[in-house]
Amino acid sequence: MAEATPILSVQDLVMHYTTRKGDVSAVDGVSFDLENGKSLGLVGESGCGKTSIAFSLMKLLPDNAKIKGGSIYVGGTDILQLSHDELLKFRWQRIAMVFQAAMNALNPVYTVGDQIIEALDLHWGDLSREQSRERIGQLFEMVGLDPKLMDRYPHEFSGGMRQRAVIAMALSCNPDIIIADEPTTALDVIVQDRILRELKKIQEKLGMSMIYISHDIAVIAEVSDRIGVMYAGRMAELADGVDIFEHPLHPYTYALMRAFPSIKGEKHELVTLPGEPPDLLFPPPGCRFHPRCPRATDVCKQEQPPFADNGRGHFVACWHPMEANHE
Amino acid sequence: MSNNNDKPLLRVQGLKKYFPVGGGFLRQARSFIHAVDDLEFDIPMGGSLGLVGESGCGKTTTGKLLVRLHEPTDGQIFIQNEQGELEDIAHRKGESMKTFRRRVQMIFQDPYESLNPRRTIYDTVAEPLVVQGIGTIVEREERVAALLERVGLTPATSFMFRFPHELSGGQRQRVAIARALIIDPVFIAADEPTSMLDVSIRTGVMNLMMELAGEMGVSYLYITHDLAVARYMCERIAVMYLGKMVERASTEELLANPLHPYTRALISAVPVPDPRISRQAIDIKGGVSAPIDPPPICRFFARCPLGDDFCENNPHPPMEDKGGGHYVACYKV
Amino acid sequence: MNMTVQTSSVDTAPPLWQMRLKLALKNFKSGWAIFKENPIGIIGLVLIVFFALLAALHPILMATAWEPAVYDPITGYDFEILIHPSPPTWIPQPDNPMWEFSFRHVLGTDPLGRDVLSQLMFSTRSEFLLGVGAALVTVLIATTIGAVAAYYGGLVDMIFMRIADVVYMLPFIALLIVLSSLFDFELIHLALVYGVLAGFGGTTIVIKSQALTIKVKAYIEAARIAGGNDLHIIFTHLVPNLLPLSFLYMMFTVTGAIFSEAVLSFFGLLDIRMSWGLMIQTAQAAGYLLNSWKYWYLMFPSGVAITLLCAAFYLVGRALDEVVNPRLRKR
Incomplete structure (x- = not known):
């Protein structure tokens, strides 16, 4: 599959949070590639490590988080080796992030335009005020906002407009990669649908690569070329979108798909997984999914399954993957 | 069980709730948010209704009105009493209110x-x-333990004396379900009970709710923003827009054959968890605003792709039966 | 309608009260685990225990080692020393040929020939009673009013909050001085007055704002749907969630009460037989206050005691704040 060099390559990333009760192993040996101009969707439940990966990629880690190992190559450079100053240039210009909860990503005491100018100044240096405003006007039009709105304050924006402004901010420095962390979670479906379509359009127009992060498999299914399913800090399965829906190999992926109601197709009984995701202070040995897995055997309890390619770019970490024609 | 199938369990007529804006002590409010405006619907004995709409459409307010956390500005809420007669509880107070409280609960x-x-x-x-004041201490303890086991918190004795922070989100919601069912209500208003839970936990709670409602003969109103969840949980679905009900039909009919332009847009915007299915999105202009002193015309007019002079010059359309109990409030369908 | 669920085996469980006792203990333990990690709180607690020991030791010493005629904090007089006030007996006195090393008066004697250490220890108990008494009154009033005002809102809220504003603006000490000069003020009266003033004033405002955040929680609505009346909701849902904060403000009230006692006693406005403030006042009245370098033992012990005990309660309050407010905790 990998003919071209991927724009982003994450290898064996390990990240821990230190808490008063001990270390939480939030990300444990995650690897994936992102090809230029493509989109990758990371899906999983809360606490599965998907947001921690996003913060690691941006190197915007909370004080108590620490990257313990692995490498993150962006266009050939390992960003984990960069100095603080190099990182400042790197962030936003190569990788930008659209934050979760657009409410808090904007400072309420500055106009939306001024906040984007701040980001512009940081990276483009000496732009005159007119040039900056012109650029913001372009960005606003690109995300579907009226350029006249740039002098308004965040509280005058609706939730959808705020999310668009945050997207404009992420676009301001022409990044190669955009990470969208739950970009539409707090929004109503109609607005969500519009924003997702616009993000897709912008991505195609600018030829960017995207990483979408969401708990909603339906959102991920709509926007991603490749889908990675995460569970308890590890990547369970990674494959092309259609492939993963047609032949899910990991029992967790299978369960996740059967647990989502849909308004299309036959109405089917939703399957419930027993138990709850593990406490990552004390992750279970072996495969982290084994306590809830209907296919678990002794080997699952003792040894961690390798994250292996089945030959067609379909990676899975499971000792007993589902048969390709299980349905 | 005193069953009377001719009558609905719950009947709502002309239900209104206006919240004052900007008023205060000794100061008359100038304008009102028409949070719930002239609702009319029935819920049959043992039936379920999904109330769907975007945030701010008044669905939560409707739920709170039905359990009388709010007092309606106007209208009637009839509910069957123990003798099977419909009683209006819209403006109940005091002791008779407390008796009514045994019949309805909320999650x-x-x-x-x-x-x-x-x-x-x-x-x-x-x-x-x-x-x-039901039961002795020992009886209550037994009843709580039995119900906790039933909602899947086993062994109940190990859960009874824990505190909420020691439980996961899914377990907490099971506790909330147990609390709602402990006095054998006939009706439950469930306000997005699973929207904050993770997928693998959510289905368990949804299935449990349906099972228990069936077992105990409880009717419920399921408030959600998620049409897919409403489809899974409910026999009928009602769509709300800015305080008004715009369409109401049986679940499959509504999804297969939506009539109101808003319902159509809403359905077309729901993402499908399968990349093999592509959907045709219907876009509607503008966004939702708060219904503060809205003009008397159709609430959806400003965003409606079908709206014309007739809509602009006539009051909000009434709910009309288009056959088979498919009600819709639109002049153009 | 019948209960559709089957009864299960609860008889294996211990009785309710026993479970509750265990829970309370568990709760206390987890709170203590957080508290003890904070050196500030431990310092405060050690100081409080130290003063409590002082207070407890006094009657024991009076009954055993100390002769009442010499050591009584109010009526005692040491005839063996010629000039009062006299410095601590363990400090060499070059210009006094009679001096010999002893621990007879560890902190010296006051102008009236009484043992300073005995006075200090004797007063500790009343300082505690005053502080805790005032704090209890404050918390009782502030919690009730805060909860009621937040729950009902509207007119009730407005009346109580305007009262709180007025009381909050009053200059406490000046008011206490006026009151104590008008009426015969004993310690218990001071505790009551201070408690009421603090209770109606600032503490109420803080507790009410906390109550407002609790009032909107869904469990309050759930209680209403269950059929609970206002009293039920206020006392089983609002107040228990306010108590941790109330307890915290109790600590701060103790500090304030002890401090105001010292001030009033210093002006001689309190009808009290012995207190730390009164010890300073005695020295002041006899004209020694302007010569503190030489007569330090008249001012220092009580001054330090007031400072330390006030600080102790404040420090414990700060540490409790971390137990009560998880946001202040370090991860």
């Missing part, structure tokens, strides 16, 4: 806020029994 959205952090699970679940 809230946020399982982290709906349980008092300083009370044990036992205290929380037994509260309705204690307040209503």
Whole structure:
């Protein structure tokens, strides 16, 4: 599959949070590639490590988080080796992030335009005020906002407009990669649908690569070329979108798909997984999914399954993957 | 069970709730948010209705009106009493209100806020029994334990004296379900009870709710923003827009054959968890605004792709039966 | 309608009260685990225990080692020392040929020939009673009013909050001085007056704002749907969630009460037989206050005691704040 060099390559990333009760192993040996101009969707439940990966990629880690190992190559450079100053240039210009909860990503005491100018100044240096405003006007039009709105304050924006402004901010420095962390979670479906379509359009127009992060498999299914399913800090399965829906190999992926109601197709009984995701202070040995897995055997309890390619770019970490024609 | 199938369990007529804006003590409010405006619907005995709409459409307010957390500005809420007769409880107060409280319960959205952090699970679940003075201490304890086991918190004795913070979100929501069912209500308003839970936990809670409602013969109103969840949980679905009900039909009919332009847009915007299915999105212009002193014309007019002079010059369209109990409030369909 | 659920085996469980006792203990333990990690709180607690020991030791010493005629904090007089006030007996006195090393008066004697250490220890108990008494009154009033005002809102809220504003603006000490000069003020009266003033004033405002955040929680609505009346909701849901904060403000009230006692006693406005403030006042009245370098033992012990005990309660309050407010905790 990998003919071209991927724009982003994450290898064996390990990240821990230190808490008063001990270390939480939030990300444990995650690897994936992102090809230029493509989109990758990371899906999983809360606490599965998907947001921690996003913060690691941006190197915007909370004080108590620490990257313990692995490498993150962006266009050939390992960003984990960069100095603080190099990182400042790197962030936003190569990788930008659209934050979760657009409410808090904007400072309420500055106009939306001024906040984007701040980001512009940081990276483009000496732009005159007119040039900056012109650029913001372009960005606003690109995300579907009226350029006249740039002098308004965040509280005058609706939730959808705020999310668009945050997207404009992420676009301001022409990044190669955009990470969208739950970009539409707090929004109503109609607005969500519009924003997702616009993000897709912008991505195609600018030829960017995207990483979408969401708990909603339906959102991920709509926007991603490749889908990675995460569970308890590890990547369970990674494959092309259609492939993963047609032949899910990991029992967790299978369960996740059967647990989502849909308004299309036959109405089917939703399957419930027993138990709850593990406490990552004390992750279970072996495969982290084994306590809830209907296919678990002794080997699952003792040894961690390798994250292996089945030959067609379909990676899975499971000792007993589902048969390709299980349905 | 005193069953009377001719009558609905719950009947709502002309239900209105206006909230004053900007008023205060000794100061008359100038304008009103028409949060719920002239609703009319029935819920049959043992039936379920999904109330769907975007945030701010008044669905939560409707739920709170039905359990009388709010007093309606106008309109009637009829509910069958123990003798099977319809009683209007819209403006009940005092002791007769307390009796009515045994018949309806509510399940809230946020399982982290709906349980008092300083009370044990036992205290929380037994509260309705204690307040209503039902049973002795031993009886209450047995009843709580039995119900906790039924909602999947086993062994009950190990859960009864824990505090909410020791439970996961899914377990908390099970406690909330137990609290709602402990006094054998006939009707439950469930306000997005699973929207804050993770997928693998959510289905368990949804299935449990349906099972228990069936077993105990409880009707429910399921408030959600998610059409897919409403489809899974409910026999009928009603769509709300800015305080008005715009369409109401049986679930499959509504999804297969939506008539109101808003319902159509809403359905077309729901993402499908399968990349093999592509959908045709219908876009509607503009966004939702708060219904503060809205003009008397159709609420959806400003965003409607079908709206014309007739819509602009006539009052909000009434709900009309288009056959087979498919009600819609639109002049153009 | 019948209960559709089957009864299960609860008889294996211990009785309710026993479970509750265990829970309370568990709660206390987890709170203590957080508290003890904070050196500030431990310092405060050690100081409080130290003063409590002082207070407890006094009657024991009076009954055993100390002769009442010499050591009584109010009526005692040491005839063996010619000039009062006299410095601590363990400090060499070059210009006094009679001096010999002893621990007879560890902190010296006051102008009236009484043992300073005995006075200090004797007063400790009343300082505690005053502080805790005032704090209890404050918390009782502030919690009730805060909860009621937040729950009902509207007119009730407005009346109580305007009262709180007025009381909050009053200059406490000046008011206490006026009151104590008008009426015969004993310690218990001071505790009551201070408690009421603090209770109606600032503490109420803080507790009410906390109550407002609790009032909107869904469990309050759930209680209402269950059929609970206002009293039930206020006392089983609002107040228990306010108590941790109330307890915290109790600590701060103790500090304030002890401090105001010292001030009033210093002006001689309190009808009290012995207190730390009164010890300073005695020295002041006899004209020694302007010569503190030489007569340090008249001012220092009580001054330090007031400072330390006030600080102790404040420090414990700060540490409790971390137990009560998880946001202040370090991860």
